[in-house]
Amino acid sequence: MKDQTRTPLFTGLLEHIEKHPTQFHIPGHKQGNAAEPAFRSFLGDNAFKMDLINIEPLDDLHHPNSIIKEAQELAADAFGADYTFFSVQGTSGAIMTMVMSVCSPGDKIIVPRNVHKSVTSAIIFSGAVPVFIHPELDPILGISHGITPRAVKHALEAHPDAKAVLVINPTYFGVAADLESIVEIAHYYEIPVLVDEAHGVHIHFHQSLPLSAMQAGADIAATSVHKLGGSLTQSSVLNLQGNRISHERVQTILSMLTTTSTSYLLMASLDTARKQLATMGHSQINRAIGMANKARKSINELQYIYCTGKEILGTEAAFSFDPTKLIISVKDLGITGYDAEVWLRKTHNIEVELSDLYNVLCIITPGDSEQTIEKLISALQELEKSMLPLSSKNEVKVTIPDIPLLALAPRDAFYSETELIPFSEAAGRISAESIMVYPPGIPIFIPGEIITDENIAYIWKNIDAGLPVQGLQDETLETIRVIKEYKAFN
Ligand SMILES: Cc1ncc(COP(=O)(O)O)c(C=O)c1O
Helix, strand or coil: CCCCCCCHHHHHHHHHHHCCCCCCCCCCCCCCCCCCHHHHHHHCHHHHHHCCCCCHHHCCCCCCCCHHHHHHHHHHHHHCCCEEEEECCHHHHHHHHHHHHHCCCCCEEEEECCCCHHHHHHHHHHCCEEEEECCCEECCCCEECCCCHHHHHHHHHHCCCCCEEEEECCCCCCEECCHHHHHHHHHHCCCCEEEEECCCHHHHHCCCCCCCCCCCCCCEEEECHHHHCCCCCCCEEEEECCCCCCHHHHHHHHHHHCCCCCCHHHHHHHHHHHHHHHHHHHHHHHHHHHHHHHHHHHHCCCCCCEECCHHHCCCCCCCEECCCEEEEECHHHCCCHHHHHHHHHHHHCCCCCEECCCEEEEECCCCCCHHHHHHHHHHHHHHHHHHHHHCCCCCCCCCCCCCCCECCCHHHHHHCCEEEEEHHHCCCCEECCCEEECCCCEEEECCCEECCHHHHHHHHHHHHCCCCEECCCCCCCCEEEEECCCCCCC
16 A cells, blocks of 8 residues: 555645745636635635646646646555546546447447436437446335346346446445446456446445445446545546556546646545545544434434335345435425425525435535534424324335336437427427436436336426426426427328
8 A cells, every 4th residue: 555644736736835936827816816805715815826727847637747646646546446537527527438438439338227417428428329227216215226236137148249337336325236246247248347436435445335346346436536535526536447448548538528727626635535535534434334323223213204224235236335324214204305305404404415205315424423413313303293293104105207218329319300399298209308306316318218208297296396307408397309200291
């Protein structure tokens, strides 16, 4: 192991700032001097001083050869990868890079249907043809879990010419599949496994959490350090190991997709977060697991509110789980997850990670304390008391619509001739747009899929519940862009 206490990028920036160079380069705010005073005073001068650009002494993310290269090498060592690439465009940018590194137009890629919208974008950009695997649905919680090794095997038997398998590990809700077995199957077919590890930066650093992509032998993983690893929002890493994917190709594509004005604040935060994860991650995550389990236990003492625990495991798709995710089911209270989110905001000034029709999701990290945990527990106790008249144990039926059929490759649909039609009359037509509930940003339709009445009804159900349905060009959701159809005699 390299000396993980080092922070070459952060330290290099500090040394550069200490020299007080007279700057005749962008950014034009020049260490904050020309920044708007209220904003400058709130952020503090140091943030502006570190907001630098790729002048020679500070290396270049597009061709790293000094402090950024060293920082990336330390990160690779910490994550057990052969190469780590910093992404200043979140995991979305890293996911697009992964897919475009392995897929050319027309290539098949095996993907779970509950992918993040960045995967759909990557499929459109690359021209790949998705072979969807249906994720396992949890009928009690109304959420999708992972994909099973068996489903991957079937998909590869039917499509042995597929170029890659993409896995979400763990899901937004913290549930992980048997990634090691999936990797074994994909490697038998000599194709790489791409992992969306947006919600799993910390799992590499604690043995009670699911295996990380690199530990499970996957080839490449896009990992949001910013979500659960302590770096600044928008900063992620792309980890690569083995020789199924060329690191030169990954660097080229990442560069094609990345701004030339890469933020040094974001990159320095990746450097320091990596140090913290590698040197103190285990004990900090241990504390977070302890706090989350305490919260889980107290929530489960309530009669109508349930917080998922180990009992969720036992299927191939729910092989292991991350206990720092509190999936709090409120359906037995007779309210939606969104109602609970709004109630917590209005009455207790609590902001949750997300809500859906049945649940709210709260994340517990080393940034929490006994006080924040207590606040959540007592708010939920009050929520139960105040909703008691509505509670309806076992009466709410969880429904999730079937996944629509793909009639056209998403890229072909995206570039086809289209027309706008009323959303209410769209059943049976092929969508040219994506539509999703955000967060978590999982598509209900992607371009190329056949719209069904059941999915339209599901969208209205989410809208009626107040959930954020996004993606349509027409934000009023009155119309949708579909593939143009011509009448036979016209
Ligand atoms: C499953 C999943 N993948 C990818 C992403 C994209 O990550 P980022 O926000 O870092 O671009 C998200 C973001 O919420 C996500 O939930």
